[in-house]
Amino acid sequence: MTGAAIRAGLQGAVALALLLPAPAFAQATDGKALYEGKCGGCHSLDANRIGPAHRGVVGRRIATAPGFAYSPAIKKLAGVWTPARLDQWLQAPQKLAPGSKMYLTIPDAQKRAAIISYLASASPSMPKR
Numbered sequence: 001m002t003g004a005a006i007r008a009g010l011q012g013a014v015a016l017a018l019l020l021p022a023p024a025f026a027q028a029t030d031g032k033a034l035y036e037g038k039c040g041g042c043h044s045l046d047a048n049r050i051g052p053a054h055r056g057v058v059g060r061r062i063a064t065a066p067g068f069a070y071s072p073a074i075k076k077l078a079g080v081w082t083p084a085r086l087d088q089w090l091q092a093p094q095k096l097a098p099g100s101k102m103y104l105t106i107p108d109a110q111k112r113a114a115i116i117s118y119l120a121s122a123s124p125s126m127p128k129r
């Protein structure tokens with residue numbers, strides 16, 4: 001095989017990889033972009049900002065990000081964040097926890113699902129305490 005043929009083969013492989021993104025990856029990217037666009041003004045995965053840090057939030061007890069000053073309203077909620085509860089939260093945080101410091105709602109169910117699966121991908125399974 002000549003050098004040119006090897007180069008052409010490599011270029012072909014790279015082009016193919018770019019043309020065929022795995023669907024799961026495309027969805028995760030979408031959720032990440034939505035998260036950064038809709039939530040990133042107040043939240044990040046690893047730092048408390050206006051809202052608490054989100055890494056590990058799926059499966060975590062509600063209102064327990066270390067060092068974040070939660071409202072009494074959200075602290076009244078018991079249990080852990082499941083995808084179903086996050087879906088309720090993103091539809092109406094003021095309904096789930098009246099008086100909470102978060103007001104943003106995401107009316108579109110598909111967008112909520114994409115954001116929640118992004119949060120789940122940033123939540124390695126943790127021991128449930």
Ligand code: HEC
Pocket residue numbers: 035038039040041042043050051052057061062063064065069070071072073074081086089090099100101102103104106115
């Ligand atoms: C304008 C600022 C703001 C935006 C935008 C925002 N949040 Fe929040 N979020 C907060 C605040 C403040 C809290 C703390 C609520 C409290 O203490 O009552 C919070 C709390 C939360 C919690 C509870 C976390 C825990 O540790 O129990 C989750 C989950 C959450 N937000 C998800 C989201 C998601 C997902 C988005 C984007 C779709 C988003 N938030 C957008 C301000 C915001």
